[in-house]
Amino acid sequence: MKLLRPGILFICVFALFAIGSETTAKVSDIEIVVSLNRDTIGLEEQVILQITVNSSEQNLPAPRLPTLPMFKVYSQGRSSNISITNGVVSATLTYRYIFTPQRAGTFPIENISIVHKNKRFTGNSVELTVLNQGVATPKKLEGSARDSRGNSRDYFLEAAVDKKNPYVGQQVTLTLKFYIAVQNYGSPELSEPTMTGFWSEVIGNKPVYFQRINNRRYKVSERKYALFPTQTGELTIGRAMISATIATRRNTRDPYSMFGNVFGRGKDITVRSDPVTVNVKSLPTKKKPKNFTGTVGKFSITASADKRKVEVNQPVTVLFKITGVGNIKSVAEPAMPDLADFRIYRASSSENTSRVNDKLGGTKIYEEVFIPGRPGEMTIPSISYNYFDPESRKYKTIKTRPIKISVIKPEGYVAAPQSPFQSNNMSIDNEARDIRYIKTDLGDTQPIGQVLIFRPIYIAVNSLPLAILAGLIVIRKRREKLQANVGYARSRSALRMARKRLSKARKLSNSETVVDFYAELNSALVSYMADKLNISPHGLTTDKVRELLSEREASEELIADIINVIQQCDYARYAPSTIEQEDIDESLKTVEKVMVGIEGVKFD
Amino acid sequence: MTNKILTILLVTLVCASAAAGQDDIFQTGVKYYQESNYDDAIRMFSKIEKSGIESAALYYNLGNAYFKSGDLGRAVLYYHRAKRLGPGDADIINNLKFASQFSKVQMVGVQLNPIEAFLKDTVGSYQLSALGWLFSLFFIIFIILLIMKYGLQFRFTGIDAVIISILCLTIFAAGLTSFKYRVDYLDRRAVILAPEAPVYSGPSSNSELELRGAPGLVVELLRESGDYYHVLLENKRRGWIKKDLVAEI
Numbered sequence: 001m002k003l004l005r006p007g008i009l010f011i012c013v014f015a016l017f018a019i020g021s022e023t024t025a026k027v028s029d030i031e032i033v034v035s036l037n038r039d040t041i042g043l044e045e046q047v048i049l050q051i052t053v054n055s056s057e058q059n060l061p062a063p064r065l066p067t068l069p070m071f072k073v074y075s076q077g078r079s080s081n082i083s084i085t086n087g088v089v090s091a092t093l094t095y096r097y098i099f100t101p102q103r104a105g106t107f108p109i110e111n112i113s114i115v116h117k118n119k120r121f122t123g124n125s126v127e128l129t130v131l132n133q134g135v136a137t138p139k140k141l142e143g144s145a146r147d148s149r150g151n152s153r154d155y156f157l158e159a160a161v162d163k164k165n166p167y168v169g170q171q172v173t174l175t176l177k178f179y180i181a182v183q184n185y186g187s188p189e190l191s192e193p194t195m196t197g198f199w200s201e202v203i204g205n206k207p208v209y210f211q212r213i214n215n216r217r218y219k220v221s222e223r224k225y226a227l228f229p230t231q232t233g234e235l236t237i238g239r240a241m242i243s244a245t246i247a248t249r250r251n252t253r254d255p256y257s258m259f260g261n262v263f264g265r266g267k268d269i270t271v272r273s274d275p276v277t278v279n280v281k282s283l284p285t286k287k288k289p290k291n292f293t294g295t296v297g298k299f300s301i302t303a304s305a306d307k308r309k310v311e312v313n314q315p316v317t318v319l320f321k322i323t324g325v326g327n328i329k330s331v332a333e334p335a336m337p338d339l340a341d342f343r344i345y346r347a348s349s350s351e352n353t354s355r356v357n358d359k360l361g362g363t364k365i366y367e368e369v370f371i372p373g374r375p376g377e378m379t380i381p382s383i384s385y386n387y388f389d390p391e392s393r394k395y396k397t398i399k400t401r402p403i404k405i406s407v408i409k410p411e412g413y414v415a416a417p418q419s420p421f422q423s424n425n426m427s428i429d430n431e432a433r434d435i436r437y438i439k440t441d442l443g444d445t446q447p448i449g450q451v452l453i454f455r456p457i458y459i460a461v462n463s464l465p466l467a468i469l470a471g472l473i474v475i476r477k478r479r480e481k482l483q484a485n486v487g488y489a490r491s492r493s494a495l496r497m498a499r500k501r502l503s504k505a506r507k508l509s510n511s512e513t514v515v516d517f518y519a520e521l522n523s524a525l526v527s528y529m530a531d532k533l534n535i536s537p538h539g540l541t542t543d544k545v546r547e548l549l550s551e552r553e554a555s556e557e558l559i560a561d562i563i564n565v566i567q568q569c570d571y572a573r574y575a576p577s578t579i580e581q582e583d584i585d586e587s588l589k590t591v592e593k594v595m596v597g598i599e600g601v602k603f604d
Numbered sequence: 605m606t607n608k609i610l611t612i613l614l615v616t617l618v619c620a621s622a623a624a625g626q627d628d629i630f631q632t633g634v635k636y637y638q639e640s641n642y643d644d645a646i647r648m649f650s651k652i653e654k655s656g657i658e659s660a661a662l663y664y665n666l667g668n669a670y671f672k673s674g675d676l677g678r679a680v681l682y683y684h685r686a687k688r689l690g691p692g693d694a695d696i697i698n699n700l701k702f703a704s705q706f707s708k709v710q711m712v713g714v715q716l717n718p719i720e721a722f723l724k725d726t727v728g729s730y731q732l733s734a735l736g737w738l739f740s741l742f743f744i745i746f747i748i749l750l751i752m753k754y755g756l757q758f759r760f761t762g763i764d765a766v767i768i769s770i771l772c773l774t775i776f777a778a779g780l781t782s783f784k785y786r787v788d789y790l791d792r793r794a795v796i797l798a799p800e801a802p803v804y805s806g807p808s809s810n811s812e813l814e815l816r817g818a819p820g821l822v823v824e825l826l827r828e829s830g831d832y833y834h835v836l837l838e839n840k841r842r843g844w845i846k847k848d849l850v851a852e853i
Contacts, residue, residue, distance in 0.1 A: 191841065194815055196709055230708060329705060348698075435702055436695040438637050438668050439661040442630045443690075448658045451789060452733040453781065462740055465747035472755030 030055045032063065032123030034112050035357055037209070040129045043101055044212065047128060048076070051095040051112055052356075058082060058091045063123070065097070066111045070130075072100040104132035145179065145213045152216055155180040157242055159193065159273035161227075167281050168232050169296030169327065170390040173203070173358050174225040176240050176273065179211070179218040183247040185266045190223070193273070194238035197280075198227040199327060203358055226360040228296075228327040229280040237276040244269055283388050289395055291335050295387040297326015297361070301334070303383060303400035305370075311408055315369045318380060318403065325361035326387070328353050333366045334385045334400075341378050343371045372407040379404050487534035494531035498524050498595060502588075509584045514576040517584060522569035525562070525591055532598060542566055558597040565590050626652050633665065642673040660690030664699070671703050677797035677819030677851075679703045684795065684822070684853045688788050692729045707820030727784045735784050739777035746770045792825035794833070794850040801850070803843035807832035814843040823850065 031054040041047050051063050065073065076096040082089065110125030147153055155178070162173040174195075178188065203224040211220050229235060245266035283296070299322050306317045320334050328351055336344050345368070353362035372378055380403040389396050452458050482489040501524030508517040523537075530537035533548055542563045549559050568587055572579050633648030649666045663686035671679035683700035690696055727735065749767045752758040801817035802809070807829040815837070817823075823835035823845065832844040 194841070196816055199705070435668055435671055435699045438634060438665045439695070440631070440634050441661060442627055442652075443659045443661040445626065445657045445659040445662075448653070448656050451785070452736045453785065458736065458740070462743055465744050465751070469747050469751050469755060472751055476755065476757075 030057070030060070030114060030116060030121040032112065032114065032121055033356060034109070034123040034126050036109075036126050036128055037206070039127065040131065041101065042131050042133050042212070043104060045101075047099045047101075048209070049097045049099055049109065049126075051097075051123065053093040053095075053114065054090065055093075056090055057116065058089070060091075060093065060114055060116055063095060063112050063114050066109070068099075068107070068109065070102050070105065070107055072102065074098045074100075099128070101128075101130040104130045106130075142214055145216070145218070152181070152214055153179075154182045154246065155244075155269065155271055157240060157271045157273040159237065159240055159276050161237070161276055161278055163278070165279050165281060166229060167283055167296060167388065167390045168229050169283070169294060169330070169388070170229070171297075171326065171360055172198075172227045172229065172278060174227055174237060174276070176223045176225075178221045178242050178271070179213070180221075180244070180246070181216045181218045185245040185247065188221070188242045188244035191241040191243075193240040193275075195225075195227060196238075197229060197231045197235040198237070199230050199330065200228070201226045201353075201360060203355055203360070224358055226327075226355075226358070228330070229278065232280045232282040235278050235280055237278065239272045239275055241270060241272045244271075284393070284395075287395055289386040289397065292386045292388070292395065293332035293335075295326065295331050295385075296390060297324055297387060298389055298391070299324030299326065299331070299385070299387050299398060301383070301385050301398045301400050303380070303403060305380070305403045305405065308404065309406045309408065310372065312372055312375050315371050316380075316405055318368050318370055320366045320368065320383065320400065321363055322366075322385065323361075323363040325356070325359050327360065328362040328364050331364040334383050336368060336383070337381060339370075339381075341373055341376075342380070343373060345369050345371075370405075372405065375407045375409040377404065378407055490531040490534055494528050495595070495599070497531065498528035501527065502591065502595075506588065509588055510581070514579050514584065515573055518569045518572040518576075518579075518587070521587060521591055522566065522573075525565060525569075525594065528595060529562075529598065555597070558594065561590060561594050561597070565594060626655065626657055630662065630665075633669075637665065637669055637672075640672075642669045645669040646673065658685075658689065660686045660693060660696065662686075663689065664693070664696050667696075667699060667703070671699070675797075675819075676703060676706050677795055680707070680820040680822070681795040681797065681851050681853060684793070688853070689731070691731055704820060708818035709815070709821050723780075723783050724787060727780055727787065730784070732781070732784045732788055735777065735781040739774065739781045742770055742774040742777050746774050792852060794823055794825055794835070794852045795819075796821045796823065796845070796850050798849040801845060803835065803837070803845050804832075805843060807834070807844045811844065814841065817845060817849070822853075825852065 033052040033054070035050050035052075037048040037050070038045075053060060053063065062078070074097065076098055078096075079094045081092045081094075106127060106129045108125055108127050111122060113120050113122040115121075141158070144156055144158055145153055158175075158177045158179070160175050160177075162175075163170070166172045174193075176190075176193075203226050206222040206224070208219055208221050211218050227237070245268050248267050283294075302321045302323075304319050304321070306319075310316050322328075322331050322334070331351075333349065348367045349365065350367075351362060351364045353360060355361070370380060382399045382402050384397050384399045386395055386397050388394075482492065501520055505517055505520035505524060508520060510517075526537050526540055529545065530540055535548075545562055545566070546559055549562070565587060568583075572583075572587075629648050629651050633645045633652075636642070636645035636648060646666065646669045649662055649669060652662055653666070663682045667679045667682035667686060670676075670682060680700065680703050683696060683703060686693070686696045687700060746767065749763065749770060753763055753767070796817045796819055799819060801819075801821075802813055803815040803817050804811035805814050806812075821837075823833075823837055826834040826836055826842070828834065828847070829844075831847055833847055833850065834842065835845050835850075836842050
């Protein structure tokens with residue numbers, strides 16, 4: 001258990017998958033897959049047995065292991081993964097066991113089973129060879145673990161493929177193994193190899209394990225890729241590179257050396273794998289079916305209709321489900337025959353990939369819509385699909401079952417000439433079997449490169465509330481100031497009040513209402529000054545006016561004008577008969593001029 | 605005044621007739637496409653693009669027409685442009701994915717920054733304008749609350765908590781919007797168009813060959829030097845490629 005504690009992890013989150021060459025045993029809807037991470041080990045090594053149970057049931061008992069006296073067996077726990085695909089729940093339970101051999105020999109491990117609802121489900125058998133030596137290390141690996149001078153390497157990176165001569169489209173599994181025998185800091189960073197000429201997918205990373213090579217214990221991190229060659233000939237998988245920081249060796253004379261590995265400075269290292277060359281064969285031309293679309297692997301096909309009884313011109317959706325092992329993403333659509341009674345178009349396609357024992361596979365579903373054009377009993381015929389099976393090196397044909405459809409006449413049905421399917425927004429592109437339909441509506445247009453967030457309308461929409469907020473805050477502050485400071489409020493309203501009074505005085509500016517005119521004029525001027533100076537208008541004598549305005553540095557001319565006007569107002573009120581219309585107009589002008597002058601004076 | 609109204613009416617009329625004209629050209633392109641005349645369909649759709657107008661449907665149709673005419677590089681280029689304007693459109697996503705499979709060079713992406721990957725996933729299916737309006741919505745609600753509290757003196761229990769919550773949402777939406785803007789407009793990406801597109805270790809054809817690029821491969825443009833772009837590939841390797849072999853998305 002201690003040995004298998006995770007140490008180094010690659011930069012990604014890993015899924016757990018086992019390696020091995022075993023077959024799958026499927027009984028009913030419970031599938032048990034047994035695999036070993038190595039098929040040959042030495043007496044001092046350990047092996048991990050993984051049991052994967054795929055089922056639609058979620059509460060299954062743990063699998064029963066047979067009695068294995070030649071091994072010590074420890075459970076390493078269980079993990080589960082529940083997924084819902086097309087409304088179907090499927091659960092995958094994974095059990096892991098560590099096997100420590102007690103003696104050498106070749107041992108089959110079989111009859112791993114689950115009993116559920118009085119039925120027994122048994123998994124595939126695997127075989128483990130235990131060599132009568134400490135470790136079982138291939139010679140090539142022992143060579144890789146030594147440098148050119150024969151010294152043991154601290155770390156090295158190995159890249160290997162499971163097939164050197166695959167067919168085009170056949171899966172090649174690339175395994176990268178990083179061996180390190182010294183302590184490292186942090187997570188090593190991987191630069192993926194270039195895979196020109198391959199369609200690639202990462203299968204995942206294995207949990208870190210240990211392996212003894214040349215009497216040194218290496219920690220091994222393993223990452224696997226599924227590669228599908230897309231062209232023939234010699235293809236090269238480039239070098240992968242790992243950058244890591246390893247602990248430098250301790251200086252034994254250093255009294256603090258016990259902390260050396262904890263606090264010591266690391267050394268940055270880079271290690272590259274050798275390029276791997278694969279010679280890709282083309283598919284045989286002999287007996288190649290006519291409508292072969294390049295699908296390579298091992299597949300089965302089924303067809304199912306969403307309804308069996310429809311009205312004329314109503315759609316029936318038929319799901320063509322292609323399931324198996326191979327590059328599921330490149331599985332082409334089954335060729336639909338020309339049917340006189342149906343209009344056919346592709347609605348959608350979806351795929352669900354899975355990995356079993358490092359083999360990529362899954363299900364691809366093509367949804368085709370069949371629209372019957374006339375009433376009657378009709379049949380969607382058997383659809384055949386061809387693929388190349390690289391294991392048997394033969395082209396194979398699989399077929400769906402025919403589907404019977406009852407097409408009924410709707411009320412008021414009149415047979416119409418066939419016309420291409422049209423809807424408001426899209427037309428079905430009859431030519432395209434792969435890409436989806438073109439659009440017949442130009443949609444929302446905009447000038448090229450225009451970005452909403454820089455458009456004036458967008459800036460205005462966002463600025464307007466901000467401006468309203470700023471305005472309201474200013475108004476509120478002003479109101480608060482007016483409420484708190486009477487002098488300020490009087491000063492602010494002085495001019496407005498004076499204008500009102502002047503306007504009233506202007507209406508009285510004729511010789512018949514001289515007294516009223518001058519009374520109003522006097523009141524306008526005196527009240528205005530009192531408001532500006534924040535004092536009572538009563539008792540604002542000419543001397544007081546002179547004194548207060550002088551303090552505020554008003555010009556002598558202005559002060560003289562004000563006093564003259566006030567005196568003239570007093571005089572006119574007591575001797576109105578001496579006042580001419582010219583005097584009235586002159587007084588009015590002088591007051592207006594004086595007020596303009598006072599506005600220029602600084603008041604507190 | 606009458607003159608002004610007449611001018612406005614005239615401008616509106618000209619704009620409307622221009623839009624109608626673009627739609628006619630678009631429909632002609634669609635007709636050519638349906639007749640499998642992809643070259644003429646491309647010519648029609650490109651005419652609209654050259655007039656300075658863009659739309660997700662226009663770019664999508666251009667992508668389809670290029671795919672059908674066998675120009676994988678330009679097909680992928682236009683699907684990417686369409687995806688920027690209509691990121692949630694299932695047809696665009698499907699066709700981009702489908703077409704990309706045909707590129708002779710497939711890269712295995714290495715995700716170094718999980719936060720960036722999460723943000724890209726989060727904003728991936730939304731338009732920049734949708735995120736922009738989402739930000740505006742929160743921002744305006746935030747300002748209205750401030751107006752209520754400070755402008756109109758209208759307060760209720762918990763107004764501060766509501767203001768802070770809306771402020772957080774506003775900041776979050778602003779973050780998403782700016783991230784989306786960065787991804788869509790500031791991060792420069794390009795698609796390889798040329799059938800032979802060597803990627804070198806330096807900005808010269810005398811440098812070591814790093815990779816033979818193929819049409820449809822997407823690269824990130826880091827900087828430029830003379831006739832070369834310094835590019836970052838999906839597997840986080842870097843190299844130099846001639847500018848005329850790629851087109852910016």
